[in-house]
Amino acid sequence: MNERRDATTGAAWPTADGSRTDPATEAFLVHHNLLFTVVYEMLGSVADTEDALQETWLRWVKVDLGQVVDQRAYLVRIATRRALDRLRVMKRRKEAYVGPWLPEPLLTAPDVAEDVELAESVSMALMLVLETLSPTERAVFVLREVFDVGYDEIAAAVGKTPATVRQIAHRARRHVDARRPREAASPDETRAVLASFQRAVETRDLQGLLDVLAPDVVLISDGGGVRRAAPQPITGAGKVARMIVGGLGKARITLAAEPTVVNGNPALLLRVDGDIDGVMAARVEHARVTGLYYVRNPRKLTRIASETPLTLR
Structure with a gap:
C-alpha cells in the first residue's frame, strides 16, 4: 500500500x-x-x-x-x-521535568493573529492557565469555550453526563476567568511594546527594560534540563531586567531578536551569535510586559521554521 x-x-x-x-x-x-x-x-x-x-x-x-x-x-x-x-x-x-514547563511554540500564519478568539485560545498566557485545570476540565473548557461544541457531544467525548459536563464547564470557566489576562492588548500594541523590549535587550539597556516591564512582571524560562534556564519563575521588573542584562553582559555574546508570530501572537525569535537560542512570547497589558515566556529547550523548537495551520472550524 x-x-x-x-x-x-x-x-x-x-x-x-x-x-x-x-x-x-x-x-x-x-x-x-x-x-x-x-x-x-x-x-x-x-x-x-x-x-x-x-x-x-x-x-x-x-x-x-x-x-x-x-x-x-x-x-x-x-x-x-x-x-x-x-x-x-x-x-x-x-x-x-527539569524546571518550569512551557507549551511548545508554533510559528503561525498571519490569519491566525487576525482571528482574535483563536489567537487568544492558543496564546502562551492562556495555555499556561489551562495547565492548572484537571485533564477533564481542560478538555471540557477547550471544547465548549473555544470550539463551541454542544454539551451532549462533549459528554460523549469525555464519558460524562451532559449535566455533569455543564457543571465542569462552569467550574473551569470560573477558574480560567480568574486567572486570564484582564486587558488583552491588540496585536499592534503588543508589537510596539515588544519592539521597545527588543531594543532594550539588544543594547543591554537596563533602564529601557525597566521602562517597558510591568512592576509585577513574571519571567518563565523553559530549558528542559538541556539549556540553562531559571529553575523557578522570576517575579518583579528589577529582578527580571537585571537577570537579562546581567546574563548577556557576562556571556559577552551577540544577541539579535527577530519579530515573529508565535501561537497567533507577536513574539521574538532570539539568536545568540547567529544561532537560534529560543522563542520569547509575551503578555502585554496597559502597554507594559506583564509576562515573558522563554522557550529554550531545543526539543520544543521544531515548529518555528514553518507555519502550522490552525483553525476553530
Whole structure:
C-alpha cells in the first residue's frame, strides 16, 4: 500500500492507489487542521498531538462511515479521548521535568493573529492557565469555550453526563476567568511594546527594560534540563531586567531578536551569535510586559521554521 504524507505533521496516511485516499482518510484530512488545533490546545505538545492524531486516524478508518451522521463531531470525539489519555500520562511526565514547563511554540500564519478568539485560545498566557485545570476540565473548557461544541457531544467525548459536563464547564470557566489576562492588548500594541523590549535587550539597556516591564512582571524560562534556564519563575521588573542584562553582559555574546508570530501572537525569535537560542512570547497589558515566556529547550523548537495551520472550524 502506498502512502500520502501530510504536509503539516509529516505523518504518512495510506492511500489505495498512491494518488487517491480512501473516503475515511480523506475525511480525516479535511478536518485535520481542526483536530490538530483541538488536541494541541489540550496538550501543548506537538509530538503528543501528532501521536494522538495518528491514534485517532487508526480508530477512524475502522469506523463504518455509513453509520456516522456528523463526521466532524465523531472525529473530535475520538481525538478528545486520545488527548485525555495523553494528558494523564503527560501529567506524570511533567512532574519529572527539569524546571518550569512551557507549551511548545508554533510559528503561525498571519490569519491566525487576525482571528482574535483563536489567537487568544492558543496564546502562551492562556495555555499556561489551562495547565492548572484537571485533564477533564481542560478538555471540557477547550471544547465548549473555544470550539463551541454542544454539551451532549462533549459528554460523549469525555464519558460524562451532559449535566455533569455543564457543571465542569462552569467550574473551569470560573477558574480560567480568574486567572486570564484582564486587558488583552491588540496585536499592534503588543508589537510596539515588544519592539521597545527588543531594543532594550539588544543594547543591554537596563533602564529601557525597566521602562517597558510591568512592576509585577513574571519571567518563565523553559530549558528542559538541556539549556540553562531559571529553575523557578522570576517575579518583579528589577529582578527580571537585571537577570537579562546581567546574563548577556557576562556571556559577552551577540544577541539579535527577530519579530515573529508565535501561537497567533507577536513574539521574538532570539539568536545568540547567529544561532537560534529560543522563542520569547509575551503578555502585554496597559502597554507594559506583564509576562515573558522563554522557550529554550531545543526539543520544543521544531515548529518555528514553518507555519502550522490552525483553525476553530
